[in-house]
Amino acid sequence: MLKTTLLSLLAVVAIALLLFVVVIGRERTWEIVAGKPDRGSYDFAEARRSPTSNDALACSEGLCAEADFTIPAFEDAPEAVIERFAQRLLTIDPLARRLDDRDDPSRARFVTYSPVMRFPDTIDLAAQKLPDGRTGVMAYARAHLGKDDLGKNRERLEALFAGS
Incomplete structure (x- = not known):
């Protein structure tokens, strides 16, 4: 149960990060991350x-x-x-x-x-x-x-x- 919950949470985080990159853009994402x-x-x-x-x-x-x-x-x-x-x-x-x-x-x-x-x-x-x-x-x-x-x-x- 805990393993399934952790995997689900990781999947949600990965999807959220992907959506962030798609919405913000790859170049802008690196600017936010690295200046x-x-x-x-x-x-x-x-x-x-x-x-x-x-x-x-x-x-x-x-x-x-x-x-x-x-x-x-x-x-x-x-x-x-x-x-x-x-x-x-x-x-x-x-x-x-x-x-x-x-x-x-x-x-x-x-x-x-x-x-x-x-x-x-x-x-x-x-x-x-x-x-x-x-x-x-x-x-x-x-x-x-x-x-x-x-x-x-x-x-x-x-x-x-x-x-x-």
């Missing part, structure tokens, strides 16, 4: 990485220590490079939304979500002139929930810079 996904701009100068394997860092040669992969340098101005990759990200990732206020045209910040569960991740982009006159790029993608993103943030950055 807003916008954690502010990433400081590339400090370059503090996540202590768990749920982030990815990519940079042009000489801009970052311990990058997961290298991004080529570009001939365009930093503002043009950021705008190109911002537009590309919005095109290849329908769940991406720009977060920054565009005050600094050489930087951009986005939130994106996993397709099914809508786990929030952020992507920071920054560009700067290199000593040779070309523009170098830095990109950091990080998950806000969990300890392992199964390589998804690296995949996002690789897709963003593929063919660059």
Whole structure:
């Protein structure tokens, strides 16, 4: 009798949670649980990485220590490079939304979500002139929930810079 009552109670709680997620929405549910996904701009100068394997860092040669992969340098101005990759990200990732206020045209910040569960991740982009006159790029993608993103943030950055 007690076992049946507990199972019934668990079923009611599970259904209530499911209805909550359906009514509120997956993205809003994670916001209620874990806070807003916008954690502010990433400081590339400090370059503090996540202590768990749920982030990815990519940079042009000489801009970052311990990058997961290298991004080529570009001939365009930093503002043009950021705008190109911002537009590309919005095109290849329908769940991406720009977060920054565009005050600094050489930087951009986005939130994106996993397709099914809508786990929030952020992507920071920054560009700067290199000593040779070309523009170098830095990109950091990080998950806000969990300890392992199964390589998804690296995949996002690789897709963003593929063919660059």
